Amino acid sequence: MTEFDLIDIIRARCAATRADVRLGIGDDAAVLVPPPGHDLVVSTDTLIAGVHFPMTTGIRDLGWKSLAVNLSDLAAMGATPAWALLALTLPAADRSFVEEFSDGFAELAAQYSVALVGGDTTQGPLTVTVVVHGFVAANSALRRDGARVGDGVYVTGALGDAAAGLGCLDANAVRMSECSYTPEVRAHLIARLMRPTPRVAAGMALRGRASACIDVSDGLLADLGHIAACSGVGIEVDAATLPASSALLALFDGDERIALQASGGDDYELAFTMPSTHAENMQGDIARIGCGATRIGRVVAEPGVRLIDASGAQIVLRQPGWQHFA
């Protein structure tokens, strides 16, 4: 097995045909044809073994997730996905690893007609960097800096599942192992962690409607904090309105559930702000897409992000969100 054998395996599984790919994997660079009148949207995320995923992660799941977290960034911009690159660093030239990884990557890529057009394969500690490219009509990308006082705050899907799923996997999480959860509940939570669904269709439905948007990767409050800071506003979140899956509801309540929903990372839902004039149509469209969207708060003038209980008092969490190097 050489580097070139590995590239052949990846190419055979992931290099989908697209009319806008003039030259894909196999030259010094890919040659691509951007659609006229559109902006190019580009993002990259790195996943490192033992940092961003447990060492026990299924290889096929890792292939899926490495693309999913990147497509989630495109979703947060409202972009239509098109092309990806994969920089894969492996401890050894392991054919079955590369096959399984590529299968998981390709499974998600096929859902959005994403073509893998290039990358690099190197030897070293297991690290996956994916780059994704997508498009929006000129000047229509969703940004973090457009939230205005009076806008509603919304989130797609449900929050806290991925953090609960991580607890299910953690052998040291005594409290979780004492939980009386069913195999179905456990499987749901772990799948939400391992195979997140990037909210690509929801992001596209928010174009021209949302005033600001971000994906929930570090935790809801931390990520809303970026919208608040970039927009020069504050955000109040009503804890009681945070959406939860039936799996999360079955296992957690009270402050424990709120903490998972408000500060658990890795859910890859979209959090966004929107003037109320657009809310009704948006709610209908996102419901039809399947994930739904819930109003969870409002944009206010006072800077910062505050989690509020039913009496209007602020709830202070110990760990507001994930941070590297913290």
Add this chain to the structure above:
Amino acid sequence: MTEFDLIDIIRARCAATRADVRLGIGDDAAVLVPPPGHDLVVSTDTLIAGVHFPMTTGIRDLGWKSLAVNLSDLAAMGATPAWALLALTLPAADRSFVEEFSDGFAELAAQYSVALVGGDTTQGPLTVTVVVHGFVAANSALRRDGARVGDGVYVTGALGDAAAGLGCLDANAVRMSECSYTPEVRAHLIARLMRPTPRVAAGMALRGRASACIDVSDGLLADLGHIAACSGVGIEVDAATLPASSALLALFDGDERIALQASGGDDYELAFTMPSTHAENMQGDIARIGCGATRIGRVVAEPGVRLIDASGAQIVLRQPGWQHFA
């Protein structure tokens, strides 16, 4: 120091202003405006500590080189560079490391007006993945698959310096340490390894002229092998014509020098094929750019790449080029 502090340091140094960057570092993704009528050229290369560069590499040099090897891929396509992304994995949040790295990156980026528009900063074993984007007029990218029997084979600049520079750094390379090289010669060879000059201007001058092009990263014969295989031809290289710097000439001769020139990696020169009708104008243009180009062989029908001595006999090297996982 948090991840966000590190990003601020990088942004302050590397996020150059370009009119075609609608939204740079600081959102979920960058938003860019491709020029109408052009193809987008995209490449990525990963550098891993201890694999692609010695652990003793200067940090500023590493910043330079991580961009240089990527710009070299754009040069091999004849593309004009525009935007870069940086996925930087660090063992710890080290302010001075990030400052020095960014300074080296920015120094080279400024030469080509490259703007850093996004990336990811993560904690783990030192790994640098850079992604570069450039442009060519529609359908004018240089590829590997256009070499035709009868074309001449050329290379820019000089070969073998980087491999000799690596020898200068290797404490175990007894033979090198016995060499009577001057400090100037040593500095030249190490600079060629640590601060390669991507042949961007030369690549642009080859558009519409070269029939195939590749950058010399793995070693001349190995890289010409890609052109030969992709084009369905063979290549004969005349060993006596391989260009050498005065530093290399001062230190090595005979088979030893030929081995460094023909199979040493990391030179980041451009190797290309061209019909003789274009050769004269090309030679003049590339000479004006400064690096020059040397005719080193010819495209033939018999598959494979052969190194030929003055008598026409084939020279067989022990190690034809660098390979991962070999």
